[in-house]
Amino acid sequence: MQACLAKAQALGVARLDTALLLGQALQQSRAWLLAHGEYALTPQESAAFQGWLQRRAQGVPLAYCLGRREFHGLMLKVTPDVLDPRPDTETLVDWALEVWPPYGRGDQGGLGAGPAAAESPPHVVDLGTGSGAIALALKAAHPNACVHACDASAAALSVAKANADALGLPLALHTGHWWGAVDGLLFDLAVANPPYIGEDDPHLCDLAHEPRSALVAAQQGLADLRAIIAGAPAHLAPGAWLLLEHGHDQAPAVAQALAAAGFADIAHRLDLAGHTRCTGGRLPR
Numbered sequence: 001m002q003a004c005l006a007k008a009q010a011l012g013v014a015r016l017d018t019a020l021l022l023g024q025a026l027q028q029s030r031a032w033l034l035a036h037g038e039y040a041l042t043p044q045e046s047a048a049f050q051g052w053l054q055r056r057a058q059g060v061p062l063a064y065c066l067g068r069r070e071f072h073g074l075m076l077k078v079t080p081d082v083l084d085p086r087p088d089t090e091t092l093v094d095w096a097l098e099v100w101p102p103y104g105r106g107d108q109g110g111l112g113a114g115p116a117a118a119e120s121p122p123h124v125v126d127l128g129t130g131s132g133a134i135a136l137a138l139k140a141a142h143p144n145a146c147v148h149a150c151d152a153s154a155a156a157l158s159v160a161k162a163n164a165d166a167l168g169l170p171l172a173l174h175t176g177h178w179w180g181a182v183d184g185l186l187f188d189l190a191v192a193n194p195p196y197i198g199e200d201d202p203h204l205c206d207l208a209h210e211p212r213s214a215l216v217a218a219q220q221g222l223a224d225l226r227a228i229i230a231g232a233p234a235h236l237a238p239g240a241w242l243l244l245e246h247g248h249d250q251a252p253a254v255a256q257a258l259a260a261a262g263f264a265d266i267a268h269r270l271d272l273a274g275h276t277r278c279t280g281g282r283l284p285r
């Protein structure tokens with residue numbers, strides 16, 4: 001095992017990443033690795049480890065090498081078809097849980113209408129769900145809610161479905177372009193972490209292994225945020241919140257678009273580094 005560690009160090013792979021990749025190759029915990037420093041890898045284990053190590057050294061996200069990522073306490077399958085869910089996005093989940101809509105929407109039509117509407121659980125949508133991270137975290141916190149998850153990418157949605165099945169957290173999945181995927185439905189809460197990086201942003205070269213369609217938007221990264229905001233009033237019940245993740249310098253533009261679309265109570269949340277990375281508003285009742 002010492003030779004593996006030396007190789008990883010020579011390639012510049014961080015010690016924690018190396019330990020996780022080694023644990024994956026050996027199907028052992030970090031505690032086991034610490035206690036068995038003299039273990040000699042089999043040729044198969046060595047080949048698997050070297051392969052992941054090379055990929056990590058080339059900048060492939062650790063989550064893609066491991067095939068998994070923990071998000072809001074859930075272990076998710078992650079593939080190169082989906083964005084590697086970021087810890088900062090847990091801020092959006094926590095905010096959604098803070099403003100969680102009450103049970104029952106009897107008078108608004110759409111999903112909540114009908115004889116049993118007064119008893120109906122909240123209907124919530126995650127636009128651009130990717131791995132299903134946000135939608136599944138919300139469903140885990142409120143198993144009775146009807147949580148919808150949409151994405152333009154069928155490949156991403158199949159990862160979200162695999163995660164929903166593995167976790168026993170059923171989602172209503174829809175393929176399509178933003179609100180077009182859920183036309184005719186009315187929601188009590190909407191969340192989205194859409195692509196928001198500008199086409200010429202220099203940070204994109206550090207994100208080369210993630211799907212460009214999950215990252216990049218026109219209009220200096222604001223096009224998808226604006227499309228979601230513009231379409232929201234037709235798909236949200238009165239009093240419903242729309243909460244959005246965005247880039248660190250986009251809060252004023254997002255707040256302006258929300259106000260122009262008729263949202264009130266516009267507010268922000270900070271990410272783990274203290275940057276204003278979420279903006280949301282509520283439709284008047």
Ligand SMILES: C[S@@+](CC[C@H](N)C(=O)[O-])C[C@H]1O[C@@H](n2cnc3c(N)ncnc32)[C@H](O)[C@@H]1O
Nearest residue numbers: 083085128129130151152153177178193194214
């Ligand atoms: C930044 S990723 C967020 C993924 C996931 N929600 C998360 O937070 O980890 C944006 C997602 O939006 C999807 N997307 C991009 N354009 C879209 C569109 N026009 N309509 C619906 N989804 C879209 C991408 O496929 C991607 O999964």
